[in-house]
Amino acid sequence: xxxxxxxxxxxxxxxxxxxxxxxxxxxxxxxxxxxxxxxxxxxxxxxxxxxxxxxxxxxxxxxxxxxxxxxxxxxxxxxxxxxxxxxxxxxxxxxxxxxxxxxxxxxxxxxxxxxxxxxxxxxxxxxxxxxxxxxxxxxxxxxxxxxxxxxxxxxxxxxxxxxxxxxxxxxxxxxxxxxxxxxxxxxxxxxxxxxxxxxxxxxxxxxxxxxxxxxxxxxxxxxxxxxxxxxxxxxxxxxxxxxxxxxxxxxxxxxxxxxxxxxxxxxxxxxxxxxxxxxxxxxxxxxxxxxx
Amino acid sequence: xxxxxxxxxxxxxxxxxxxxxxxxxxxxxxxxxxxxxxxxxxxxxxxxxxxxxxxxxxxxxxxxxxxxxxxxxxxxxxxxxxxxxxxxxxxxxxxxxxxxxxxxxxxxxxxxxxxxxxxxxxxxxxxxxxxxxxxxxxxxxxxxxxxxxxxxxxxxxxxxxxxxxxxxxxxxxxxxxxxxxxxxxxxxxxxxxxxxxxxxxxxxxxxxxxxxxxxxxxxxxxxxxxxxxxxxxxxxxxxxxxxxxxxxxxxxxxxxxxxxxxxxxxxxxxxxxxxxxxxxxxxxxxxxxxxx
Numbered sequence: 344x345x346x347x348x349x350x351x352x353x354x355x356x357x358x359x360x361x362x363x364x365x366x367x368x369x370x371x372x373x374x375x376x377x378x379x380x381x382x383x384x385x386x387x388x389x390x391x392x393x394x395x396x397x398x399x400x401x402x403x404x405x406x407x408x409x410x411x412x413x414x415x416x417x418x419x420x421x422x423x424x425x426x427x428x429x430x431x432x433x434x435x436x437x438x439x440x441x442x443x444x445x446x447x448x449x450x451x452x453x454x455x456x457x458x459x460x461x462x463x464x465x466x467x468x469x470x471x472x473x474x475x476x477x478x479x480x481x482x483x484x485x486x487x488x489x490x491x492x493x494x495x496x497x498x499x500x501x502x503x504x505x506x507x508x509x510x511x512x513x514x515x516x517x518x519x520x521x522x523x524x525x526x527x528x529x530x531x532x533x534x535x536x537x538x539x540x541x542x543x544x545x546x547x548x549x550x551x552x553x554x555x556x557x558x559x560x561x562x563x564x565x566x567x568x569x570x571x572x573x574x575x576x577x578x579x580x581x582x583x584x585x586x587x588x589x590x591x592x593x594x595x596x597x598x599x600x601x602x603x604x605x606x607x608x609x610x611x612x613x614x615x616x617x618x619x620x621x622x623x624x625x626x627x628x629x630x631x632x633x634x635x
Numbered sequence: 636x637x638x639x640x641x642x643x644x645x646x647x648x649x650x651x652x653x654x655x656x657x658x659x660x661x662x663x664x665x666x667x668x669x670x671x672x673x674x675x676x677x678x679x680x681x682x683x684x685x686x687x688x689x690x691x692x693x694x695x696x697x698x699x700x701x702x703x704x705x706x707x708x709x710x711x712x713x714x715x716x717x718x719x720x721x722x723x724x725x726x727x728x729x730x731x732x733x734x735x736x737x738x739x740x741x742x743x744x745x746x747x748x749x750x751x752x753x754x755x756x757x758x759x760x761x762x763x764x765x766x767x768x769x770x771x772x773x774x775x776x777x778x779x780x781x782x783x784x785x786x787x788x789x790x791x792x793x794x795x796x797x798x799x800x801x802x803x804x805x806x807x808x809x810x811x812x813x814x815x816x817x818x819x820x821x822x823x824x825x826x827x828x829x830x831x832x833x834x835x836x837x838x839x840x841x842x843x844x845x846x847x848x849x850x851x852x853x854x855x856x857x858x859x860x861x862x863x864x865x866x867x868x869x870x871x872x873x874x875x876x877x878x879x880x881x882x883x884x885x886x887x888x889x890x891x892x893x894x895x896x897x898x899x900x901x902x903x904x905x906x907x908x909x910x911x912x913x914x915x916x917x918x919x920x921x922x923x924x925x926x927x
Contacts (some may be wrong), residue, residue: 351831359842360881455829462828468765470758470788475765483827496762498828502794502865535775536754536790536863537747539643540856550651561853564832571828573794589652 348565349622353451355412355419362481368410371418378402379411379421379456385438386453392444394453409459409482411452421456423463423478442622450622454568461570462498469494499571504543505531506577507628508556510584514604514632515552516616517588517596527607527616529625530596534575544577552596553587556580562631565624574624578632604629640857641914645743647704647711654773660702663710670694671703671713671748677730678745684736686745701751701774703744713748715755715770734914742914746860753862754790761786791863796835797823798869799920800848802876806896806924807844808908809880809888819899819908821917822888826867836869844888845879848872854923857916866916870924896921 361367380387380395387395399420402408407423442450459482466485469476474489476496487494507529508515516527532547534540541559548556556579565574588596599607599615607614608629619625653659672679672687679687691712694700699715734742751774758777761768766781768788779786799821800807808819824839826832833851840848848871857866880888891899891907899906900921911917 347831347834350829351834353829353834357827357838359838360883363883451829455827458828465786466762468760468762470760470762470768473760473765473767476762494757497793497825499791500794500826500828500830501789502792533789534792534865535649535747536750536792537642537645537743537858537860538792538865539639539858540865540867542639542643542645542858546649546651566829566831566834568829573826573830573832575832591652591655 347447347451348563348624348627349447350451350454350566350568351564352447353455354448355414355452355455357412358410361413362410362483368481371410372399372408372420374398374400376418376420377414378408379419379452381421381424381456381460383424384457384461385435386441386445386457388441388444394445394449407463407478407482409456409463409478411456411459414452419452421460423460423482451566454566458500458566458568458571459498461568465570466496470496500566501572502534502540502543502575503531503567503572504534504540504547504575504577505529505624505628506544506548506556506559506579507562507632508548508552508554508579508581509632510581510598513584513598513600514629515548515554515581515586515596515598517551518594519592520594522594523617525617526619527595527597527599528619528623529576529628530593531574531625540575540577544579548579548581551589551592553585553589554581554583557582563624563627565627567624576624576628578628601633605633608633639739639743640855640916640919641739642743642746642858642860643856644739645747646740647706647744647747649704650702653705654702654775660773663702664691664700664712666690666692668710668712669706670700671711671745673713673716673748673752675716676749676753677727678733678737678749680733680736686737686741699755699770699774701748701755701770703748703751706744711744713752715752715774743858746858750792750858750860750863751790753860757862758788762788792858793864794826794832794835794867795823795859795864796826796832796839796867796869797821797916797920798836798840798848798851798871799854799924800840800844800846800871800873801924802873802890805876805890805892806921807840807846807873807878807888807890809843810886811884812886814886815909817909818911819887819889819891820911820915821868821920822885823866823917832867832869836871840871840873843881843884845877845881846873846875849874855916855919857919859916868916868920870920893925897925900925 411419469487472492476485703711761779764784768777
């Protein structure tokens with residue numbers, strides 16, 4: 344799958360070498376620099392449905408600015424919101440409508456910026472000693488201000504496995520309680536300390552559906568900015584169809600035939616279920632599977 | 636690659652359903668429970684070279700205990716060290732010698748426990764408000780004790796891409812300044828917010844070696860407990876051989892022929908370089924590549 348999934352493939356050059364160079368970074372923070380306009384964590388769109396950019400003069404005087412990188416020779420920044428506003432979850436129809444209007448490159452730029460400023464807004468203190476932290480390296484680090492601690496903290500990326508399970512040509516899909524009616528999707532879960540991707544896939548499927556899987560293969564990955572996941576899409580095989588559903592995690596899980604998946608992916612009202620939306624890696628996993 | 640890499644494939648059942656059940660968890664914390672013996676973050680080995688286990692009576696009375704899971708029907712715990720001791724890096728010959736003595740399952744158990752207790756030791760405070768946090772869900776969460784905050788925090792896993800780059804049958808390998816003399820390995824770097832695995836591979840190779848890559852494929856993954864990485868091993872192709880080395884990251888990087896890689900992997904003193912050690916995912920990437 345060479346075509347990037349939603350939120351991947353940002354055209355901004357992260358210009359990593361500039362982050363650690365305070366003089367160069369300061370020189371870039373002039374009237375030519377661009378500031379991504381955000382409403383809290385949400386994007387601000389122009390009438391044409393593109394991201395709105397302002398100048399650094401639009402930022403609050405004492406706000407934290409993160410250096411997103413260079414685009415067309417211009418330094419791009421985003422402002423950390425002064426207060427962490429409410430939910431960081433994706434369940435916001437207005438946000439989804441705005442994101443649907445963006446072209447793939449802009450969606451990736453927005454998603455990466457959102458994850459980063461959200462992390463700063465929630466990490467103003469040192470987890471090691473409780474003192475205040477300050478932004479460092481253009482926003483790719485925070486450092487504890489307590490001279491006895493000085494711990495460095497880095498933006499978080501949480502790997503999540505999301506996986507198709509196949510048995511005799513059928514696919515296992517499940518319904519989380521928060522899903523809209525009739526939506527089924529691939530089972531998923533966070534990779535835990537001490538696990539490989541393959542370990543995490545096997546554990547999650549056993550926990551949620553009571554199924555032993557084998558032959559786990561990687562299919563595709565996607566950054567998911569709610570708040571900062573790395574979705575790792577996989578495929579696996581099961582030798583048995585019996586399910587033991589963990590009802591604290593899933594309302595339902597069942598096997599679907601190829602014909603059922605095919606019909607669901609057309610968006611037909613007659614389909615056995617509603618497929619995951621196109622921006623989700625699960626959608627691409629189902630499409631990939633149908634193309635096999 | 637179905638054989639698990641070092642630190643992967645722990646035989647302990649993580650028994651996720653018990654974590655969120657305080658009564659059941661409390662009932663498991665009796666004289667039958669096993670406590671993994673640790674010296675700070677390092678393993679304590681029996682004369683036979685196996686992990687030493689004690690009972691919960693061996694823990695300090697007020698220490699935090701994390702629930703590792705169930706092994707042979709017994710609940711397994713590890714104690715969070717009272718103080719965070721010095722470096723969390725792997726560069727400790729005594730530690731490597733101890734780990735080399737462990738069988739693969741025990742090494743995975745130790746690695747996962749180390750990452751988890753180390754995270755607790757460095758996260759006693761809330762990054763959102765600076766208040767104290769307390770251990771929750773058997774150690775798979777910490778919760779802020781400030782009633783106005785109550786933020787939940789989860790153990791961290793940092794995805795890292797590590798990648799072979801191939802050009803006309805040769806492989807690009809590099810030397811980090813901290814490597815032992817003559818050691819070369821695959822280039823690597825953390826996945827950042829807003830990146831897919833494929834994005835991160837392409838960016839790292841461009842940053843460190845100035846090379847454009849295409850056709851990134853996943854090969855294998857491995858948890859790496861220094862302190863808590865998920866190593867994601869990949870392969871990619873380059874169309875051009877010209878290198879522009881980032882000398883702040885690498886002392887050197889160059890192309891090696893298949894014959895040079897083959898000889899290095901035998902451990903020969905005549906080899907052009909010293910290959911990465913067997914417990915590293917880079918070793919397995921080279922082995923996988925030679926088998927292609």
